[in-house]
Amino acid sequence: MSNLSYVSPTGDSPWGTYLSQVDRVVPYLGAQARWVETLKRPKRALIVDVPIELDNGTVAHFEGFRVQHNLSRGPGKGGVRYHPDVTLEEVMALSAWMTVKCAAVNLPFGGAKGGIRVDPKLLSTKELERMTRRYTSEIGLIIGPQKDIPAPDVNTNGQIMAWMMDTYSMNTGSTSTGVVTGKPLHLGGSAGRIKATGRGVFVTGREAARRIGMDLNGARVAVQGFGNVGGSAAELFGQAGSKIVAAQDHTGTIFNANGFDLAELIPHVNNTGGVAGFKGADVIKAEEFWDVDCDILIPAALEGQITEERARRIKAKMVLEGANGPTVPKADDMLFERNILVVPDVICNAGGVTVSYFEWVQDFSSFFWSEDEINVRLDKIMVDALKKIWDTADRHKITLRTATFAVACERILIAREERGLYP
Secondary structure, eight states: OOOOOOOOOOOOOOOOOOOOOOHHGGGGGGGGGGGGGGGGGSEEEEEEEEEEEEEESOHHHHEEEEEEOOTTTTSEEEEEEEEOOOOOOHHHHHHHHHHHHHHTTOOOEEEEEEEOOOOGGGSSHHHHHHHHHHOOOHTTTTOTTTTTEEEEEETHHHHHHHHHHHHHHHHHHHHHGOOOOOOOOTTOOTTTTTTTTHHHHHHHHHHHHHHHTOOOOEEEEEEOOOOOHHHHHHHHHHHTTTTTEEEETTTOOOOOOOOOOOHHHHHHHHHHHHSSHHHHHOOOOOOGGGGOOSEEEEEEEEEEEEOOHHHHHHHOOOEEEOOOOOOOHHHHHHHHTOOOEEEEHHTTTHHHHHHHHHHHHHHHHHHOOOOOHHHHHHHHHEEEEEEEEHHHHHHHHHOOOHHHHHHHHHHHHHHHHHHHHOO
16 A cells, blocks of 8 residues: 555645644744744654564564654653554644644643554454554654553554553563553553543533533434444433434444434444444435534544535534544634534543543552542543633634644643753
8 A cells, every 4th residue: 555645535634734723823822933843843753664474374564653743741642543544644643633632631741643554354363463562562662651652543442552561561571551541441541541532522512512502402413433432422412411313434324313222322333333234223325424404513533524515514503523633624614604613623532632641640650540530530621621722712713723722832832942952
């Protein structure tokens, strides 16, 4: 496969989208604007060869990446994804959004991201383990509890984090639980981590709805991506009385104007791997998902899904970005013109990295909190962060996305300035 960047249906690349977002925030950075080039250049990018022996005895090579975008505020933090479309440029953009996201919720982390260009469904469990361990060894020189802390992302999970933690620990000669987050509970994982990103989407959505006078009870919600993020968010909106009327994932697109029975849909997804085949819904075409009459739209899949053309058709009053970079810049402008509120990814889906921070802290102290404690702390951080961002948006009369970048980038660049340049 070529090393061309992942490109959305309109030709927008994730890195291009990120650079456009940075350009838009420059007028609000004040004296820190002189440092803005810092945000446009990743600090470190590593490309690694990942050779493994397959079960049939042949040797396969996979291309892996780890990018550390900015470490001014602390060690790198960001997930690892296994996907056939992973490229260096995509990982660069994801690492940059992690930098902004961590600063937006004021966590002591910089941004990083990793990935391997592979379709993990084509590998056996043993092949997946060998690839994960080899990749971990290859990037081992730049990761560590005080350097860069990977986490799960697309097609990776707690088991893969356990293999990464074990490999790093074997190579360094001592158990190092804090080298990754998103681990199984009995290996130093945190309660509440799996559903944390979806919970953050719900909490920011709840606060945004309150501010614009939307009643969540009876609100119609459409969700793209029904995994940990979209499924967890849907469950919480359902508990608040909302109706999940449409869902789309890699298996299909379903619709029910009266709302799905989540007590049946969620087990169906868990058992079958997707929404396809769910009996309590009608099947609709993939593109018709963007025409669904709803109050809240949650894109929780991959980048570049809301194009300018789709943004013209969206009927929601509010978009909650559960995915990273789901809206291209021209679509952002279109949604703004149409008075559709967008709660951007860099705050909306920051629940996952926030609870990853909690896990990292708990690993260092070997003292663990209950899920109730986790959720209370998470909710407070998300609500406080959104309030500051909303106040910034009101003060400058700008979108929530530009306001989030303004708050986050100021924090990053102040840290850059105060640390100075070495040598």
